[in-house]
Structure formats: structure tokens, C-alpha cells
Amino acid sequence: MKSNLLVLAGTATIVASACSFTPREQAEGKFEYLEVGLQQQVEPAPNKKLPTPSNRFKVPEANQTGPLGKIVPVLAPTLVWPLANGSRLEESEQGAHIYFDEIEGMSNVEQYVWQGALQALRIRNVGIVEQEDRKRIVTDWLEESFTHGEDDDNVTIRRRIALNFDTAEHGRTTTIRSEVVEQQVDAENNVEVTPTYLAFRDQNAATAALNMVVSEIAITQMAGVAAVDDDGTVAVDMGFDEDGYPSIVLGASFGFTWGLMQEVLPELGFEVDDYNRELGRYYTIYGVKKSFWFSRNVDGKLELPRGDYEIKVTGDQKQTTVTLFRDGNPLSAAQVMQIFAPFAAEIRSQSSL
Structure with a gap:
């Protein structure tokens, strides 16, 4: 009888631990805020009057939706690194992007940034499947592997990433935006990877590709090269x-x-x-x-x-x-x-x- 109780206790422990598994990217808690609603009207206390209503403290409606509760990724995202001289970010804008402003001694920021991107891909043996001069580059497949799920199953994601270039009409600022345009997922044992988490990792991959370009431009600047020709050599x-x-x-x-x-x-x-x-x-x-x-x-x-x-x-x-x-x-x-x-x-x- 005693041994039967031990077996039952062990089984209960295993079941409890299995049910309590939470992926590390998933938020934990009771998420009471999901049940919170707005009180439509405040009732005054006896013999009291409410002040004149105003919209001073009204919470505006959000113009976009996002994940809530346990599907919110809680891992820190990869950030864009503005390492190169003249590079900057606009925090109010979404997605992986960076601005390059023309600095002293740089005769053509559009050409400099474009050649920096080609140089970054060439050095790292990243293939190009689509290229529009000074406008767009689409990379060949880039592969990422990681473990996921309760049993640490292997997941491999292959992506093609687009780098889109845009130069302002005045010619002194060039923007690069990075995004995943194709994706293939291979998961061991068919482990589930939620769309929210996939989107999170895609954003990190797009940011990493952008950082690769920014770093190469910074290295070129540190070498003392301020202007480059169409073939990627010193002007x-x-x-x-x-x-x-x-x-x-x-x-x-x-x-x-x-x-x-x-x-x-x-x-x-x-x-x-x-x-x-x-x-x-x-x-x-x-x-x-x-x-x-x-x-x-x-x-x-x-x-x-x-x-x-x-x-x-x-x-x-x-x-x-x-x-x-x-x-x-x-x-x-x-x-x-x-x-x-x-x-x-x-x-x-x-x-x-």
C-alpha cells in the first residue's frame, strides 16, 4: 500500500510539473488587467456634487492592437546599433530601420551606405537573390537554429531578408529598413512555435541583418575611408x-x-x-x-x-x-x-x- 502511494505521488508530481511548464518567452501571471473595464459613471457621495466633466484624464483609444496576456513576448528584443558616424534612429517609428546623415567629407551618402551594405554581405558570404541599385537588396537564405519547448526540441528557421534603401530628395539622408520577406520553419517533433514568438524572432533577425550593415560602415569609417566609388573602392x-x-x-x-x-x-x-x-x-x-x-x-x-x-x-x-x-x-x-x-x-x- 505504501509503495502504491509513492507511485501515485510521483505521478501527480510529474503531471503537475508538465502542466506548469511555461516557455521562457511567455509571460506568467494571472493577467487580471484583461478583465478590467472602464467605469461608465462615478456616483457622488451623499450631499456632494461631481465637478464639471472634462476629458482631461480620458485615456485615448489605441490606434493599433497587439498581443495581450500570456502571448506577450517578455524577452528583450535585439536593438539597432547606431555605431557609424552620422547614423541615428527615430524611436517613434516601428520596425528595424536606421538613418544615415551626410557628414563632413562624405560626398555621396547614398553611394557610401549602398556600398557598405554590399561590402557587409560580401565579406560574410551572404548571397543576393534580388538587387535594385541603391533601392533594394534581398538576401539568400539565412539560417537560425535554437531549442524550444519543454523538451528542448530543435527548431531551424530559414529566412530571406530585404534591405530597402530610401534617400531623401535633398540627397543628404539615406534610410535603410530591414524586414523578413520569406520564412521556412523546420521544428523537431512538430514542437509548436507560436506566431507571436515567430514574429519576435523575425524582428530580431531583421535587426541583426541591419546591424551587420551598420557595423561594416562603421569599420570603413574607422579605416579612414570617407568616400567610395561604385565598385566599393576609395573615391x-x-x-x-x-x-x-x-x-x-x-x-x-x-x-x-x-x-x-x-x-x-x-x-x-x-x-x-x-x-x-x-x-x-x-x-x-x-x-x-x-x-x-x-x-x-x-x-x-x-x-x-x-x-x-x-x-x-x-x-x-x-x-x-x-x-x-x-x-x-x-x-x-x-x-x-x-x-x-x-x-x-x-x-x-x-x-x-
């Missing part, structure tokens, strides 16, 4: 340096450009004989290969006479100029124009982000 143009001399202009910081020149100059045919970073100078020989015993002529990529060249690199965090001097004189605008194409091509080749 290069012709212009003038601080002294008014014809120069090659890069949309990047001095530190980025200085290091880049160490790769670019030898590929063009310059041999760096000495340098001074404090002065922003490379002292080079063009078209000549020097060794311990002798020197020999080599073919460079530029139409320049062989000999010594001083290369001046000056700039700030947003823009840098590269000026070439021969015999103490800067190259003319015509000479800079003549060497610009191969010089810029090598910069783009070495600066692919």
Missing part, C-alpha cells in the same frame, strides 16, 4: 592640394592614404628610397631598380621621365591629396592628367574594401 579624383598644386585626391584619411601609398608606388614603378611620415613625404626613384652593386632601368606604368621624385601626402580624416614633385617643382596639371588613369586604377586595386 579618387583630380584636384589641388593645400598649396594649389595639381594633385590626385582621395576620399580617405591621411593615415589610410599614407599606408596605401606603400603598396601603390612600387606597383606603379617607383622605388621608395626614404620617407618621412611627419612631413608626409616619400622620396622615390621612378623607372630605376637599384641594388647593392648596380642599377637598372625598369618599365613603370606611368608616362614619366626616369629619375628622382618627391611625393607629398597631405590631408585630414576625410580627404587626402597626393602631389608629385620632380627637381623641386610640382607636376603640371597636364602631367597629372596624363598619369591619373593608371595611378587611380592602382589605388582602386589596392584599396578594395
